[in-house]
Amino acid sequence: xxxxxxxxxxxxxxxxxxxxxxxxxxxxxxxxxxASAKFNPVSLVGVVGTDFPACELxxxxxxxxxxxxxxxxxxxxxxxxxxxEANWNTRHTLDTQLGxxxxxxxxxxxxxxxxxxxxxxxAAPSVQAKALDQCKGAEFVMLDTMxxxxxxxxxxxxxxxxxxNGVVLNDEEATMLTGESNLxxxxxxxxxxxxxxxxxxxxxxxxxLIGKDVHFSLPAYPVENVVDPTGAGDSFAGxxxxxxxxxxxxxxxxxxxxxxxxxxxxxxxxxxxxMEVLSKKSRGLVEERFNELLEITxx
Amino acid sequence: xxxxxxxxxxxxxxxxxxxxxxxxxxxxxxxxxxASAKFNPVSLVGVVGTDFPACELxxxxxxxxxxxxxxxxxxxxxxxxxxxEANWNTRHTLDTQLGxxxxxxxxxxxxxxxxxxxxxxxAAPSVQAKALDQCKGAEFVMLDTMxxxxxxxxxxxxxxxxxxNGVVLNDEEATMLTGESNLxxxxxxxxxxxxxxxxxxxxxxxxxLIGKDVHFSLPAYPVENVVDPTGAGDSFAGxxxxxxxxxxxxxxxxxxxxxxxxxxxxxxxxxxxxMEVLSKKSRGLVEERFNELLEITxx
Numbered sequence: 001x002x003x004x005x006x007x008x009x010x011x012x013x014x015x016x017x018x019x020x021x022x023x024x025x026x027x028x029x030x031x032x033x034x035a036s037a038k039f040n041p042v043s044l045v046g047v048v049g050t051d052f053p054a055c056e057l058x059x060x061x062x063x064x065x066x067x068x069x070x071x072x073x074x075x076x077x078x079x080x081x082x083x084x085e086a087n088w089n090t091r092h093t094l095d096t097q098l099g100x101x102x103x104x105x106x107x108x109x110x111x112x113x114x115x116x117x118x119x120x121x122x123a124a125p126s127v128q129a130k131a132l133d134q135c136k137g138a139e140f141v142m143l144d145t146m147x148x149x150x151x152x153x154x155x156x157x158x159x160x161x162x163x164x165n166g167v168v169l170n171d172e173e174a175t176m177l178t179g180e181s182n183l184x185x186x187x188x189x190x191x192x193x194x195x196x197x198x199x200x201x202x203x204x205x206x207x208x209l210i211g212k213d214v215h216f217s218l219p220a221y222p223v224e225n226v227v228d229p230t231g232a233g234d235s236f237a238g239x240x241x242x243x244x245x246x247x248x249x250x251x252x253x254x255x256x257x258x259x260x261x262x263x264x265x266x267x268x269x270x271x272x273x274x275m276e277v278l279s280k281k282s283r284g285l286v287e288e289r290f291n292e293l294l295e296i297t298x299x
Numbered sequence: 300x301x302x303x304x305x306x307x308x309x310x311x312x313x314x315x316x317x318x319x320x321x322x323x324x325x326x327x328x329x330x331x332x333x334a335s336a337k338f339n340p341v342s343l344v345g346v347v348g349t350d351f352p353a354c355e356l357x358x359x360x361x362x363x364x365x366x367x368x369x370x371x372x373x374x375x376x377x378x379x380x381x382x383x384e385a386n387w388n389t390r391h392t393l394d395t396q397l398g399x400x401x402x403x404x405x406x407x408x409x410x411x412x413x414x415x416x417x418x419x420x421x422a423a424p425s426v427q428a429k430a431l432d433q434c435k436g437a438e439f440v441m442l443d444t445m446x447x448x449x450x451x452x453x454x455x456x457x458x459x460x461x462x463x464n465g466v467v468l469n470d471e472e473a474t475m476l477t478g479e480s481n482l483x484x485x486x487x488x489x490x491x492x493x494x495x496x497x498x499x500x501x502x503x504x505x506x507x508l509i510g511k512d513v514h515f516s517l518p519a520y521p522v523e524n525v526v527d528p529t530g531a532g533d534s535f536a537g538x539x540x541x542x543x544x545x546x547x548x549x550x551x552x553x554x555x556x557x558x559x560x561x562x563x564x565x566x567x568x569x570x571x572x573x574m575e576v577l578s579k580k581s582r583g584l585v586e587e588r589f590n591e592l593l594e595i596t597x598x
Contacts, residue, residue, distance in 0.1 A: 087480065181386065183503075184521040204482075205504035206518055208595075217518040217595050219505055222483040256598040296507075296516050297596065299555040 002114060003245040005032045005238075006045040006106050006131040007121025007144075009052070009070065013081035013095070014228055014273060021228075024274035025056050026080060028121035028144065031231035034275050035238025035265035036119075037064040038283050040245040042238075043112050045069035045131065047104040049077040063279060069112050073100040088229050089203070108134035117245040119237060120164070122146050125156035132163060140250050142166040142241055143195075144233065150176045162194035165250070166211075168237050170201045184210075197255065199240065199262075201233055209259055214252035218259050221267035221293050228273045232266045235278060239265030239286075264289045301413060302544040304331045304537075305344040305405050305430040306420025306443075308351070308369065312380035312394070313527055313572060320527075323573035324355050325379060327420035327443065330530035333574050334537025334564035335418075336363040337582050339544040341537075342411050344368035344430065346403040348376040362578060368411050372399040387528050388502070407433035416544040418536060419463070421445050424455035431462060439549050441465040441540055442494075443532065449475045461493035464549070465510075467536050469500045483509075496554065498539065498561075500532055508558055513551035517558050520566035520592050527572045531565045534577060538564030538585075563588045 007029030013022045029046045036042045043066040048057075050072060060067050076099035083092045106127060114137035120128040122144045132141065141164045149157050150173060157177075161167060167190060175181050178189035187198045187210045197211025208217035240262035247254045264286055271277040306328030312321045328345045335341045342365040347356075349371060359366050375398035382391045405426060413436035419427040421443045431440065440463045448456050449472060456476075460466060466489060474480050477488035486497045486509045496510025507516035539561035546553045563585055570576040 182523060182525075184523055202504065205501065208518065208521075215595050216598070217521070219507065219516040219518055222507075222516070224481060224483055226481075253598070260598065294598070296514050299515070299552070299559065299593070 002137075003036060003040050003042045003117040003119070003242065004045065004069075004108070004112055004115035004135065005029045005036070005042060005119045005121055006108070006128070007032065007119075007123055008078055008101060009044075009046045009048050010078040010080050011052070012230060012274065013079070014230055015083040015094075016228055017084070017086045019227070019273070021273045026230060026274060027078065028123075028234045030060070030275070031234035031269065031278070032119055032121055032238035032241075033060060033065045034063060034278050035235040035269070036242030036245070038265065038281070038286055039239070039242030039261070041066065042242065043069055043115065045106055045108055045112065047071040047073050047100050049073060049075045049100045052077045059279070069108065071104070071107070073104070075100040082230070084229065088226055091229075106131040106134070113137060116140060117241060118142075119241050120144070120160070121234060121237070125149055125153050125160045129156070129160045129163070132160065140165050140244070142168065142237065144168045144237055145173065147173055147176055158193055161190075164195050166197045166199065167195045168199040168201060168233065168240075170203070170233060174198075174200055183208075199237075199259070201236060203229070203232070207236070207259060207263065209255060211252075211255075214255055216256045216259055218263060219297060221263050221289065222296070223267050223270055226270050227277075229270050230274075231278075232270050235269035236262040236266040239263070260290055260293055261286070263293060301436075302335060302339050302341045302416040302418070302541065303344065303368075303407070303411055303414035303434065304328045304335070304341060304418045304420055305407070305427070306331065306418075306422055306533075307377055307400060308343075308345045308347050309377040309379050310351070311529060311573065312378070313529055314382040314393075315527055316383070316385045318526070318572070320572045325529060325573060326377065327422075327533045329359070329574070330533035330568065330577070331418055331420055331537035331540075332359060332364045333362060333577050334534040334568070335541030335544070337564065337580070337585055338538070338541030338560070340365065341541065342368055342414065344405055344407055344411065346370040346372050346399050348372060348374045348399045351376045358578070368407065370403070370406070372403070374399040381529070383528065387525055390528075405430040405433070412436060415439060416540060417441075418540050419443070419459070420533060420536070424448055424452050424459045428455070428459045428462075431459065439464050439543070441467065441536065443467045443536055444472065446472055446475055457492055460489075463494050465496045465498065466494045467498040467500060467532065467539075469502070469532060473497075473499055482507075498536075498558070500535060502528070502531070506535070506558060506562065508554060510551075510554075513554055515555045515558055517562060518596060520562050520588065521595070522566050522569055525569050526576075528569050529573075530577075531569050534568035535561040535565040538562070559589055559592055560585070562592060
């Protein structure tokens with residue numbers, strides 16, 4: 001069933017204690033698209049500058065991503081530079097250059113408006129709302145955000161939260177949004193804001209899903225060698241929603257299995273820089289790790 | 300099947316941001332005994348001073364704990380005072396008075412020597428070794444430790460680790476013992492030291508079990524109102540080993556289910572000071588929460 005993601009495509013400069021990359025493909029929508037395309041065709045709405053490498057657009061297409069909604073605007077592509085400390089939990093943003101993303105207005109055109117499954121990747125809540133206004137066929141909408149928007153655009157965020165089915169938040173964001181340090185209470189407080197369910201991500205400690213008629217908790221896949229955590233959350237969301245779209249239903253049992261698929265795609269993501277590992281994993285390898293995770297977490 | 304725990308009985312002074320207790324029953328063996336007695340008869344070997352309240356010994360007996368191995372020595376009972384910060388992850392030890400525990404030598408006498416299931420609760424590794432020497436009938440031995448012993452008695456600890464079947468460690472201890480910050484790698488490094496399996500506890504983030512023929516990972520039970528985390532690890536071990544002893548086997552499937560029972564008894568423990576909540580929960584309520592946890596963690 002038709003799946004649409006609206007968000008950023010970026011070129012990242014990433015430093016870890018062990019290695020680094022420059023001008024590597026990044027962006028919330030990109031990670032989401034690479035992960036979700038393993039399960040279901042996905043269309044991407046976003047913007048890049050004229051400096052964006054053509055080969056990256058071709059690679060997205062080759063992985064089953066419809067890029068008809070990717071605008072090429074005159075100017076530079078969104079660039080982000082960051083550095084991780086050895087514990088992976090501390091990330092320093094070194095530089096952010098919004099480039100063509102700064103004044104971009106999302107345009108969801110033609111057939112893309114009919115998408116039933118829509119993911120509003122991390123962007124200003126007002127941009128997310130404008131994109132959602134154009135998604136006439138949307139039946140199941142999920143949203144991601146970040147601490148910046150909770151800080152400077154909380155009212156806009158709360159307004160768009162009322163319009164979505166599900167939200168993905170990490171532990172820090174959930175606490176910041178609700179003032180609750182107990183994550184279970186925080187997730188319940190987010191539910192009060194409107195969405196039917198919340199996926200609360202805790203990085204290496206796993207994630208849980210809570211909603212009106214569902215409660216599921218899952219440890220992370222035990223990755224022994226983390227290479228770059230960038231994009232883990234978006235890859236999780238991509239695996240989650242790609243699987244849900246492929247099932248054509250949003251039953252609790254589907255959402256539970258989707259938590260495992262999201263965990264698997266996120267685990268591949270962090271095993272390499274950019275899409276280096278995630279892009280190379282076939283659906284067969286996804287299923288193999290799914291079964292391994294199921295074995296590890298089932299009595 | 301016969302279960303024996305050797306460790307401390309204490310009187311604790313505990314401060315949290317919300318409440319406090321003084322002269323409350325504590326100690327590693329005590330928490331273990333209260334938790335494990337819900338599943339299987341348990342005998343306790345330890346020492347108290349002449350100041351130890353008789354009613355606490357009677358309460359242990361009333362909960363099915365055999366206290367024939369509890370020595371009453373002239374002097375003061377082991378006392379510990381601590382304070383928790385609001386995030387529960389930071390604990391300050393304010394005072395430790397070893398009292399009669401300082402020069403205590405464990406004595407495992409008579410029928411207690413025949414126990415097949417033995418838990419060496421947190422104590423100096425040399426004391427654990429002396430206790431184990433006397434456990435002639437031991438077939439399945441588990442051990443707990445703490446950062447102090449890793450710091451000042453690492454060689455003794457490594458020596459006793461070679462003699463046990465399983466070890467329970469928290470994340471910090473596992474990293475300190477092995478130098479590995481990746482917990483999965485740390486647990487594997489602990490296996491190299493001798494035990495058949497490691498239970499690695501991560502507090503609010505759950506626990507995992509890894510051994511030669513078993514790998515199981517489990518989130519924590521979602522406790523909304525933590526009152527006092529003291530004793531959570533010992534209550535986990537008690538639930539785990541009490542269940543294993545009641546099954547009279549140590550198959551991987553038993554150890555997996557034991558992880559859930561340990562999680563349940565630990566969750567009751569942290570919902571109250573001392574044994575205030577843990578002691579009041581019947582086996583029926585344990586089963587109820589076990590089923591709830593199973594429902595939350597199964598697709």
